[in-house]
Amino acid sequence: MSARLHTREESGITLDRELRWFHDGQPVEHPRIIEAFNQGLRVGDDGRYLLVIGADWCVVKVADAAFAVLALDVLDDGALAVRLSDRTAEPLDEASLTLEADGVLTARVKQGRAKARFTRDAQFSLGELLTEGPQGLRLTAGGRSRPVAIAGWRG
Numbered sequence: 001m002s003a004r005l006h007t008r009e010e011s012g013i014t015l016d017r018e019l020r021w022f023h024d025g026q027p028v029e030h031p032r033i034i035e036a037f038n039q040g041l042r043v044g045d046d047g048r049y050l051l052v053i054g055a056d057w058c059v060v061k062v063a064d065a066a067f068a069v070l071a072l073d074v075l076d077d078g079a080l081a082v083r084l085s086d087r088t089a090e091p092l093d094e095a096s097l098t099l100e101a102d103g104v105l106t107a108r109v110k111q112g113r114a115k116a117r118f119t120r121d122a123q124f125s126l127g128e129l130l131t132e133g134p135q136g137l138r139l140t141a142g143g144r145s146r147p148v149a150i151a152g153w154r155g
Helices: 031-040 120-127
Strands: 013-015 021-023 041-043 049-053 056-062 067-074 080-084 089-091 105-109 114-118 130-133 136-141 144-147
Touching (some): 021 031, 031 049, 067 105, 067 120, 080 105, 114 120
Parallel strands (some): 013 056
Antiparallel strands (some): 013 021, 041 049, 080 089, 136 144
16 A cells, blocks of 8 residues: 655645544544644635645644634623634624534634634623614623624524
């Protein structure tokens, strides 16, 4: 059996729906490699996902969401920010919130170019800020309350 040759375009690296990394169908299990891959994931100008480590890069196949929302922060003005699996933080695009069929929240990140899945902790944190009333969902954070629509929500 001959070894599979990889190129930058056909790296054999994939990220599945549950945000687990694989190489040639085998799970990547070493925590430092997973962290390096999470931190190196980028959205290319052409919309493809790239893994960038130092000066090297390759194309990655992403099954669904590319990033995880690890935590939610309430800012002084009541706005929300998400901390992502690539160790960056950015404002939450509340208009992009979606409740997927499996019950997991997602949002658009990276200027809307990528999808992020909420971890249980982050989803719980957001849930604590939501109330449901006759007018629909409201988000209350930092002393500021506002209506919020979550696509897929069946209240």
